[in-house]
Amino acid sequence: MVFQKKCSSIERKHTYMEIYFEETKKKVKLLSSLIVFEGMKKIAVFTSGGDAPGMNACIRAVVRSAIHYGLEVVGVVRGYDGMINGSFTPMTRKSVSNIIQKGGTMLKSARSEDFRTKEGRAKAYKQIRENGIEGIVAIGGNGTFTGAKLFYDEYKIPIIGAPGTIDNDLYGSDFTIGYDTAVNTSLDAIDKIRDTADAHDRVFFIEVMGRDTGYIAVRSGIGGGAEMAIIPENNTTSTEIVEKLKASNSKLKGSHIIVVAEGDVAGKSVILANEVKEALPELDTKVSILGHIQRGGAPTAADRVLASRLGVGAVEGLIHGQKNVMVGVINHEVVYTSLEDAIEKKKPVNQDIVRIIDVLNGRTY
Numbered sequence: 001m002v003f004q005k006k007c008s009s010i011e012r013k014h015t016y017m018e019i020y021f022e023e024t025k026k027k028v029k030l031l032s033s034l035i036v037f038e039g040m041k042k043i044a045v046f047t048s049g050g051d052a053p054g055m056n057a058c059i060r061a062v063v064r065s066a067i068h069y070g071l072e073v074v075g076v077v078r079g080y081d082g083m084i085n086g087s088f089t090p091m092t093r094k095s096v097s098n099i100i101q102k103g104g105t106m107l108k109s110a111r112s113e114d115f116r117t118k119e120g121r122a123k124a125y126k127q128i129r130e131n132g133i134e135g136i137v138a139i140g141g142n143g144t145f146t147g148a149k150l151f152y153d154e155y156k157i158p159i160i161g162a163p164g165t166i167d168n169d170l171y172g173s174d175f176t177i178g179y180d181t182a183v184n185t186s187l188d189a190i191d192k193i194r195d196t197a198d199a200h201d202r203v204f205f206i207e208v209m210g211r212d213t214g215y216i217a218v219r220s221g222i223g224g225g226a227e228m229a230i231i232p233e234n235n236t237t238s239t240e241i242v243e244k245l246k247a248s249n250s251k252l253k254g255s256h257i258i259v260v261a262e263g264d265v266a267g268k269s270v271i272l273a274n275e276v277k278e279a280l281p282e283l284d285t286k287v288s289i290l291g292h293i294q295r296g297g298a299p300t301a302a303d304r305v306l307a308s309r310l311g312v313g314a315v316e317g318l319i320h321g322q323k324n325v326m327v328g329v330i331n332h333e334v335v336y337t338s339l340e341d342a343i344e345k346k347k348p349v350n351q352d353i354v355r356i357i358d359v360l361n362g363r364t365y
């Protein structure tokens with residue numbers, strides 16, 4: 001075990017160790033199994049890709065836990081682009097005060113084209129080396145981790161991903177930061193649309209985000225009491241929707257809420273609504289695309305807690321020698337999954353939960 005130079009005395013107590021840090025004049029009590037200081041002194045944290053509510057809570061957790069363990073932390077502004085341009089900002093406990101409740105990301109986000117190139121990554125690594133950064137926490141989704149894996153493969157810089165995306169589409173964590181908030185935002189909109197749908201006996205197609213997965217659609221659909229949740233995983237056609245509508249009410253009276261995941265094509269709800277209207281012209285169909293409202297707002301308690309756990313887990317992972325992995329929470333436990341698996345493997349939507357919508361709407365198959 002190699003200890004940091006700054007650490008001047010160490011006293012073993014049961015399964016904990018107390019370490020005194022000369023510079024900060026502070027004693028820190030740590031689980032001894034967690035203490036593997038390998039000389040790492042400075043880390044960087046950044047957010048990248050589509051922002052998600054709770055990213056700020058995760059940044060806060062990374063910064064504060066890193067300082068807790070005696071590490072210096074810098075924030076990279078605007079994701080990989082910021083790394084390429086050397087946009088680093090020192091982070092203190094204070095710089096992350098009062099952000100746990102805020103949506104968006106204080107470090108800004110971007111989808112970097114330059115980082116996709118070898119030259120871009122070489123520039124980024126030069127900045128990392130020149131700034132003495134020895135470990136990185138990347139908060140983002142699939143695209144972010146694809147970049148992180150390439151960066152690790154090329155430069156072997158220890159890097160840990162923390163899953164931050166409203167889509168919840170990453171293998172290696174039951175939930176991703178921002179998903180719960182996005183679901184609740186959609187739910188709030190569905191509840192409101194239901195009022196007007198009911199007043200006019202209309203059929204509403206409500207489109208939610210999720211890229212190519214139906215997680216947001218299924219959860220907000222069940223929570224919002226929808227008649228159907230149309231998700232890319234199930235390739236539901238407009239003919240099937242028409243059949244279900246006919247079966248649900250022979251006279252086609254009353255209101256209906258159909259939640260549609262955007263899938264591969266944003267605006268999919270418009271296509272489906274038009275096809276259904278063509279088959280059943282007597283219906284009064286309307287479309288509401290919720291869009292980026294799902295990405296903003298104060299994170300829910302569940303997202304703040306998840307983000308805090310993942311932020312601490314990322315830093316403890318780095319200290320413990322984890323690299324090229326994503327930190328996640330599975331069955332309430334913090335786990336580490338290789339970035340390769342997190343990117344490549346699928347986390348299928350639970351079809352048993354999808355089935356609930358049919359059961360609650362009186363459909364049997």
Ligand code: F6P
Nearest residue numbers: 050141165166167209210211295
């Ligand atoms: O990945 C998050 C997400 O919000 C997806 O649900 C959506 O398809 C996409 O990002 C939208 O991206 P942008 O904000 O770049 O339009």
